[in-house]
């Protein structure tokens with residue numbers, strides 16, 4: 343058996359391509375990332391994952407479709423210019439999970455919060471190993487990495 347043959351067997355049947363869906367079989371998300379010059383389009387959760395992980399990620403995304411809905415609702419509020427409503431809605435939604443609520447920085451920079459939710463969904467679906475931490479102002483993360491770097495240099 344040749345290597346090429348095995349690779350072909352691993353590949354999945356494509357989803358309904360004309361719909362604009364992600365190439366990974368069964369993924370309902372829109373294909374927005376292409377790594378081969380526009381031949382195959384993937385959602386950002388599948389785009390960088392190995393094909394053998396695609397079915398698990400698809401199942402994880404289906405299991406957490408409520409979170410895709412939440413992200414969509416927050417984006418819709420932002421699109422309507424309702425930033426404060428988006429923050430209040432998020433805080434109420436995650437009332438029992440304070441670490442998932444927008445922090446002070448994310449309440450001002452709601453797009454950063456939406457990006458964290460996107461990464462958190464990626465983590466929950468099995469496409470991202472580490473759970474993302476709440477977003478901090480860039481100057482803070484810059485300071486802490488600078489402090490860490492200084493310490494590493496001293497040691």
Ligand SMILES: [Zn+2]
Pocket residue numbers: 364365366369370371384385386387388
């Ligand atoms: Zn996908």
